[in-house]
Amino acid sequence: MSSDEKCLLRLFRALSEANRKSLTDYAEFLGTREVVASVVDVSQTPLAIPRPEQESVIKAVKRLMLTYPMLGRDTLLQDTSTLVTRHVIHKLPALEVIDELELLFKRHYDAHLQAAANQEPS
Secondary structure, eight states, X not given: OOHHHHHHHHHHHHSOHHHHHHHHHHHXXXXXXXXXXXXXXXXXXXXXXXXXXXXXXXXXXXXXXXXXXXXXXXXXXXXXXXXXXXXXXXOOOHHHHHHHHHHHHHHHHXXXXXXXXXXXXX
C-alpha cells in the first residue's frame, strides 16, 4: 500500500459515517471522469435509459453520461462538478441535484444539436 493510500485510509477511518458516504460518492464521481469511451460510432441521439425511482447523484451522473454519449465530458465537467459538490458538501437534496443534472445534460444536448445544425452545409 502506498503512502497516499495509507493516508487516505487513515483519514477515511476518522470520518463519521455520513462523511464516509460523501467521500465515497465523490470518489466514484472522480472515477467517472477517468472513464474513456471506447465506442467508435457514438450515437447522436440520447439513449433511452430510464431514471430509477431511487438513485444517488453519482449514479445519475453515470446514467446521464451513458444517455448522452455524444456530449464531450470536458464540456460538462465544471457544471457537473459544481452540482455534485453542492450535494456532497452543501447537502443539497439528491432529488434536487438530479433534477438539475437532467436539465444540464438536456441543455448541453440542445446546444450540441444547434451547433451541428449550424455546421451543416446548405
